[in-house]
Amino acid sequence: MGDFTADWLALREAADARSRDRGLLRLLETWAPERSGLSVLDLGCGSGANLRALAPYLGVGQRWTAVDHDPALLARLPAQLSGAGWSATLETRCADLGGFDWPAADLVTASALLDLVSERWLEDLIRRHPGAPFYFALSIDGRVELAPPHAADGPVLDAFAADLRGSKGLGQALGGEAPARAEDLLREAGYQVATAASDWNLGREDAALAEAWLSGVTAAGEVQKQVEKSVVTNWLSSRLEDLEEGRLGLRVGHRDLLALPLSG
Template identity: 45%
Template sequence: MNERFPGDWLRLREPADHAARSHSLVERLRLKWCRGRGSLKITDLGSGTGSNLRYLAPRLPVPQQWTLVDHDPELLGRVTRPADAGPLSLHTERMDLRDWALPATGTDLVTASALLDLVSADWLDRLVRECAGQGAAVLLVLSYDGDVTWTAPDPGDAFVRTAVNAHQEREKGLGAALGPQATPEAATRFRNAGYRVWTEASPWHLDAGSLPLADPLIAGWVNAAAEIFPEHAGTLRDWGARRLEALRSGRTGLRVGHRDLLALPDAR
């Protein structure tokens, strides 16, 4: 996988990620999957610095053995465990997700945050096969769904959204990315593999207090859109400056759509 995310960006987005996540899906996982288990073996794909671990571990009521998988050793070196979790063991594994497979020793839960929209259909098929082969539960969260909504519209919004969504479907190192279609594609595949599947919206809601996150987010959108339409680079930069100033002044808010997915083997 060739997509790289600076640790500072992951730090900035972690509070927004945690605030956005679906509580009902985690509660369903806790009640339907964790009940009666003495412990859980959990594999976290594309783990970064461990944001998923820090959110989920304190909410699961059993001892846990986490394996955090990422291709970036710098990010793995910055993993910190949650202070409020119960009994927990932690192992990090540097691995390119092109070469990934579940450990032969078994996994009870496979999870990933902000990953699914970056993978290809073939990679997703392999994930479904691996999980179904071990009867593992699956929690895939914060997958971008293509919806970017400003409370006060600007004439350039639709053009930028279209360009950004087209960029999301470009190659990210795992084949042509699924982009905004990732969650519905995953839901269909897991259902076809005999899973029960639930999805919930998990959008970011950003405002004038979110500028440290919104500034690099909007800049990233401008750069992505300019890669699709380089002839409009100047117009796109102007749009980015207008939108950041409107957010800073409180004249607009911003909703960035994501979706969470929980898939449980049908026996559960």
């Protein structure tokens, strides 16, 4: 379901952390104290960035079940969570996210996941956790803004968007449509839904992440298939030069979503 190495997850964590919408986190913080011993299901947990971001807002007595398909990432979680200013019990499960063999939970959450899954997968997730709130962070929404303009921006980014909609192992991925479809499905299921932008705005301090993202765009299968090789090579070379010279502006659109049941 994609190649999410520890290096890539570490590279993006700072940008993710500052991009999360604080308003939705405060709404979650307002909801959490009404519950004791909150059980949280974290899907595609990776290196635990979502846990580290959310736990300070959820009060005492948290019990987390962290699910990922990568045993190496799961093995690192306890050490990465030591020394935090809050306490939580942690259970890890190494599992394919297509399996749905997870416990019930008071809160279901995931970060940077929805754009990788299919609409059917998302429908099943909502159906299997009736009444549980959902918090989904940093889902790609399809917007990319690059400056200065380049003649190949259109064909390269269009092909990249098409690649995001290809299967990542959980059916045809929602790609940039994920936040809007999640909002629609959750409203239809009887939730009150709040969303907010959580865009990456990458500057000089994010040069390594910006370089990795640009290189990832040109390595995408649909970009390689749809755009002439020389055009792709020129585009990447030009964009990396913009980055090195400090003139690149890069915004990658993401959205956060919080869904609470209407009954409370």
